[in-house]
Amino acid sequence: MAQVKIRxxxxxxxxxxxxxxxxxxxxxxxxxxxxxxxxxxDKAGDVLGKLPENMRRREAPPLPEVxxxxxxxxxxxxxQETLGANLNNDISQGTCTMKYNPRxxxxxxxxxxxxxxxxxxxxxxxxxxIYYEFERFLKEISGMDRxxxxxxxxxxAVYTAAxxxxxxxxxxxxxxxxxxxxxxxxxxxxxxxxxxxAGFKIITLYPNEETGVPDLEALQEAVSERTAAIxxxxxxxxxxxxxxxxxxxxxxxxxxxxxxxxQANANGMLGIARAREAGFDMCHFNVHKTFSTPHGCxxxxxxxxxxxxxxxxxxxxxxxxxxxxxxxxxYDRPDTIGKxxxxxxxxxxxxxxxxxIMMLGADGLKEVAEISVLNNNYFQKKVExxxxxxxxxxxxxxxxxxxxxxxxxxxxxxxVGTVDVMCRIGDYGIQHYWTSHHPWVVPEPFTLEPCETFSxxxxxxxxxxxxxxxxxARQDPELVKTAPHKCASRRRxxxxxxxxxxxxxxxxxxxxxxxxK
Amino acid sequence: MSKVVYPYIPNxxxxxxxxxxxxxxxxxVEEIYAEIPEHLRFKGTMNLPEPLLSEYELRRHVEGIxxxxxxxxxxxxxxxxxxxxxYVPEVCDTINSRDxxxxxxxxxxxxxxxxxxxxFEYASMVGDLLGFDVVSTPTFxxxxxxxxxxxxxxxxxxxxxxxxxxxxxxxxxxxxxNLVKPNLELQFVDYDQQTGLLxxxxxxxxxxxxxxxxxxxxxxYLGSIExxxxxxxxxxxxxxxxxxxxxxxxxxxxxxxxxxxxADIACGDLQPLGIHMNAGGGLAGFIASRDEExxxxxxxxxxxxxxxxxxxxEYGFGDVYFERTSYASREHAKDFLxxxxxxxGITAGVYLALMGPQGxxxxxxxxxxxxxxxIELLKTIPGIKVPVLSSPSFKEFVVDFDATGKxxxxxxxxxxxxKIFGGKDLSVKFPELGNSALFCxxxxxxxxxxxxxxxxxxxxLA
Numbered sequence: 017m018a019q020v021k022i023r024x025x026x027x028x029x030x031x032x033x034x035x036x037x038x039x040x041x042x043x044x045x046x047x048x049x050x051x052x053x054x055x056x057x058d059k060a061g062d063v064l065g066k067l068p069e070n071m072r073r074r075e076a077p078p079l080p081e082v083x084x085x086x087x088x089x090x091x092x093x094x095x096q097e098t099l100g101a102n103l104n105n106d107i108s109q110g111t112c113t114m115k116y117n118p119r120x121x122x123x124x125x126x127x128x129x130x131x132x133x134x135x136x137x138x139x140x141x142x143x144x145x146i147y148y149e150f151e152r153f154l155k156e157i158s159g160m161d162r163x164x165x166x167x168x169x170x171x172x173a174v175y176t177a178a179x180x181x182x183x184x185x186x187x188x189x190x191x192x193x194x195x196x197x198x199x200x201x202x203x204x205x206x207x208x209x210x211x212x213x214a215g216f217k218i219i220t221l222y223p224n225e226e227t228g229v230p231d232l233e234a235l236q237e238a239v240s241e242r243t244a245a246i247x248x249x250x251x252x253x254x255x256x257x258x259x260x261x262x263x264x265x266x267x268x269x270x271x272x273x274x275x276x277x278x279q280a281n282a283n284g285m286l287g288i289a290r291a292r293e294a295g296f297d298m299c300h301f302n303v304h305k306t307f308s309t310p311h312g313c314x315x316x317x318x319x320x321x322x323x324x325x326x327x328x329x330x331x332x333x334x335x336x337x338x339x340x341x342x343x344x345x346x347y348d349r350p351d352t353i354g355k356x357x358x359x360x361x362x363x364x365x366x367x368x369x370x371x372x373i374m375m376l377g378a379d380g381l382k383e384v385a386e387i388s389v390l391n392n393n394y395f396q397k398k399v400e401x402x403x404x405x406x407x408x409x410x411x412x413x414x415x416x417x418x419x420x421x422x423x424x425x426x427x428x429x430x431x432v433g434t435v436d437v438m439c440r441i442g443d444y445g446i447q448h449y450w451t452s453h454h455p456w457v458v459p460e461p462f463t464l465e466p467c468e469t470f471s472x473x474x475x476x477x478x479x480x481x482x483x484x485x486x487x488x489a490r491q492d493p494e495l496v497k498t499a500p501h502k503c504a505s506r507r508r509x510x511x512x513x514x515x516x517x518x519x520x521x522x523x524x525x526x527x528x529x530x531x532x533k
Numbered sequence: 534m535s536k537v538v539y540p541y542i543p544n545x546x547x548x549x550x551x552x553x554x555x556x557x558x559x560x561x562v563e564e565i566y567a568e569i570p571e572h573l574r575f576k577g578t579m580n581l582p583e584p585l586l587s588e589y590e591l592r593r594h595v596e597g598i599x600x601x602x603x604x605x606x607x608x609x610x611x612x613x614x615x616x617x618x619x620y621v622p623e624v625c626d627t628i629n630s631r632d633x634x635x636x637x638x639x640x641x642x643x644x645x646x647x648x649x650x651x652x653f654e655y656a657s658m659v660g661d662l663l664g665f666d667v668v669s670t671p672t673f674x675x676x677x678x679x680x681x682x683x684x685x686x687x688x689x690x691x692x693x694x695x696x697x698x699x700x701x702x703x704x705x706x707x708x709x710x711n712l713v714k715p716n717l718e719l720q721f722v723d724y725d726q727q728t729g730l731l732x733x734x735x736x737x738x739x740x741x742x743x744x745x746x747x748x749x750x751x752x753x754y755l756g757s758i759e760x761x762x763x764x765x766x767x768x769x770x771x772x773x774x775x776x777x778x779x780x781x782x783x784x785x786x787x788x789x790x791x792x793x794x795x796a797d798i799a800c801g802d803l804q805p806l807g808i809h810m811n812a813g814g815g816l817a818g819f820i821a822s823r824d825e826e827x828x829x830x831x832x833x834x835x836x837x838x839x840x841x842x843x844x845x846x847e848y849g850f851g852d853v854y855f856e857r858t859s860y861a862s863r864e865h866a867k868d869f870l871x872x873x874x875x876x877x878g879i880t881a882g883v884y885l886a887l888m889g890p891q892g893x894x895x896x897x898x899x900x901x902x903x904x905x906x907x908i909e910l911l912k913t914i915p916g917i918k919v920p921v922l923s924s925p926s927f928k929e930f931v932v933d934f935d936a937t938g939k940x941x942x943x944x945x946x947x948x949x950x951x952k953i954f955g956g957k958d959l960s961v962k963f964p965e966l967g968n969s970a971l972f973c974x975x976x977x978x979x980x981x982x983x984x985x986x987x988x989x990x991x992x993x994l995a
Binding site: 017057061063064066095118135139140143153168170206211304357370378387389391468505514523525526 | 541552562565602605612618624633635637639640644787789810842851856859862865869874882886887892895898901905906946
């Protein structure tokens with residue numbers, strides 16, 4: 017059995033790396049540009065001279081001038097000051113499903129680097145086949161009838177859902193009347209923000225203090241002839257599954273609204289439960305989370321939005337279709353909401369997710385789900401043994417793929433809160449953990465998600481590090497409160513300045529103007 | 534219990550699984566799934582292909598499918614129109630594929646210090662190109678950046694109409710239209726079909742007390758450089774509206790920065806800066822403005838700023854004005870936020886650091902020289918009219934095939950036999966330009982490539 021190891025002597029690279037502008041020496045170059053042949057230049061003449069004076073750049077942009085070795089070294093230093101999921105015990109980032117990202121999938125996605133999206137369809141049949149097949153996979157996994165793979169991320173898919181809901185009610189002449197969207201406080205912020213951007217008013221349901229999910233009665237009071245839709249995550253970000261979800265769906269349907277299922281937390285459900293059986297009209301997947309394409313420091317990702325037949329007419333153009341053995345892009349969809357992203361989505365993400373599913377198959381996807389909930393329950397047992405940790409709501413009930421814990425007791429006893437523990441965990445070679453989206457309904461929250469990627473030793477190590485930090489909080493609270501000590505950067509000295517227009521500095525030119533007068 | 538031990542699932546080892554269940558006092562994982570009522574459970578089997586368990590089998594399978602594609606390394610490509618074929622320096626790929634950046638996500642600035650610094654530097658360098666002090670973390674694409682810019686302008690001015698130049702990319706317009714629909718009315722401003730420039734008379738006639746902003750692109754989708762930019766900005770400002778400019782960053786080594794001719798907000802796409810085309814998957818938008826609170830307060834994106842740490846002289850980073858965002862304020866935020874395209878932002882930063890001012894100037898001038906050369910050669914082909922628009926162009930230009938009697942679609946089909954991807958067909962979305970196509974030439978094109986296009990067209994049109 018693999019070793020459980022707290023990395024006591026860990027120290028992240030700390031390069032005291034200058035800002036790239038401080039590495040600049042006039043005249044240095046990082047790469048030479050291919051210049052036109054002399055004959056081309058001669059025939060073209062003075063192209064810049066033909067520009068009107070007002071459109072010709074008078075002064076060169078003050079970009080840094082750095083040789084290639086030094087550009088590479090600089091960015092390698094910065095990469096070493098960043099903790100990606102493939103490097104560390106990334107149980108930390110609950111609600112994000114931080115899986116291992118297979119290297120083979122990167123190599124396969126690179127095969128489409130040099131495809132232009134406007135190439136003739138005949139010349140990209142392979143890519144379109146992957147789109148078509150991947151949509152088919154998602155239909156099997158969710159029970160939905162059609163998908164769009166165009167959105168650039170999860171929240172973008174949720175926005176697309178809001179756009180389709182708007183189009184649906186508009187098509188029935190009810191948009192003016194149906195201007196409210198219901199969501200829950202433990203659903204992702206985008207479940208409130210995207211319908212608001214799409215023009216809806218938002219009603220937020222709060223959880224029953226015991227069950228951790230909203231009461232059906234609360235929903236019944238909230239729905240009316242003004243209800244356009246509900247946007248709900250299940251299990252919510254707390255890891256608690258709402259057992260009455262089908263009754264929620266029926267209540268909204270009975271009021272004439274639509275039901276959108278935010279499946280950011282789908283990992284523990286693959287092959288186990290689907291949006292269709294619960295009665296949803298639409299659902300989405302964060303393809304980069306659930307199907308293991310990398311998160312890229314926050315993208316590029318892909319949000320896949322699935323709909324039942326009665327909403328398929330509103331999907332963005334183009335869809336990928338198959339006729340007579342040829343794949344093609346269908347723009348001829350009269351009721352479409354239009355587009356949400358240029359061309360047809362983030363193709364490399366689709367190639368990676370397709371490859372990931374192909375390596376696992378139906379049995380493998382179910383194994384992903386089962387191990388992720390087993391890991392979570394095993395891990396929860398270890399974490400709850402740590403003095404100072406509590407788990408809110410639904411006592412005695414199992415969580416699925418993640419848990420929202422609380423350091424409230426630890427904070428009461430030691431003054432060390434969740435942000436302090438979060439900062440300290442980085443000193444053991446573990447990424448800062450995710451506390452909670454705002455507002456913090458659970459006090460001193462932290463949210464952990466040990467998906468199928470992590471080994472038994474990983475789970476035990478993580479819990480042992482938390483236990484050690486809780487002990488430190490009792491023995492030497494200042495050590496935790498001043499952490500991190502061994503990360504690439506120390507704590508911000510005056511974080512309030514980030515909200516001060518006189519002090520914030522969003523670019524080097526702004527920094528120089530404000531601080532180097 | 535699965536017999537397969539999956540390489541990505543360490544605890545799929547049967548003995549480990551049994552041991553963990555035992556410690557939980559469970560017989561099977563089913564007991565955990567008892568949380569989900571029976572009638573909500575999926576009873577069937579997902580109809581998915583048999584898995585390709587080994588990496589070798591997977592590689593063969595996916596490579597086999599993708600081998601059906603023709604790529605722009607095999608074919609000579611003249612397509613642009615929203616995704617452009619530029620050279621990507623190897624260092625961009627090296628940094629882009631580092632697992633540290635590739636697989637990181639939302640860690641804070643302490644253990645992810647490098648990510649924050651790389652993004653601050655990307656914003657700084659794009660700011661230098663544009664002449665602005667504030668640059669957003671990247672959005673999904675240019676369309677989203679433009680739509681957000683318009684929504685920002687509407688909030689700033691309290692008005693609800695945006696005038697949009699008709700030479701905008703039709704696809705981008707569809708994205709913007711969907712994003713601004715509940716709040717804003719979009720109205721086209723016509724363009725001059727001789728010059729490709731915005732029609733100032735039409736603009737003056739349409740601007741009103743409801744106009745939040747005018748949006749134009751420079752260069753336009755049709756490749757024309759908008760030489761009246763200062764006039765457009767002045768008219769907007771005189772009417773209490775903002776001036777929004779969509780800019781191609783690859784042009785800004787030689788063209789004036791939008792800030793210099795009166796833009797209040799600039800936006801555009803980072804894809805030309807060291808990011809592969811990826812079948813259109815390489816898009817990443819940016820938004821930029823002056824450093825004034827009234828602008829900064831309206832950005833829906835994250836903004837990462839430089840701030841001191843407790844160690845004297847150490848640069849630290851953090852989220853600026855976080856309350857604006859939907860992560861902090863849910864439905865009360867400025868629009869919505871989620872996973873966007875940060876890795877492309879880092880990559881664009883690497884590209885600009887490699888290129889420097891000299892590289893960007895040479896890139897811009899070299900592209901314009903090649904375009905001028907290509908136009909001179911194309912002119913000599915009977916039936917081809919080029920340039921169609923008289924304003925100077927950058928990277929892209931319109932070619933009119935009306936007099937050849939052949940449709941662009943047919944010409945392009947025949948060009949495929951010469952292993953050439955011809956220009957984008959404009960005849961459907963820009964019927965006023967007749968039977969025309971949008972050609973794109975960048976630094977990847979050699980003199981011989983241009984001759985190959987011209988020779989092939991001569992044969993196709995003969």
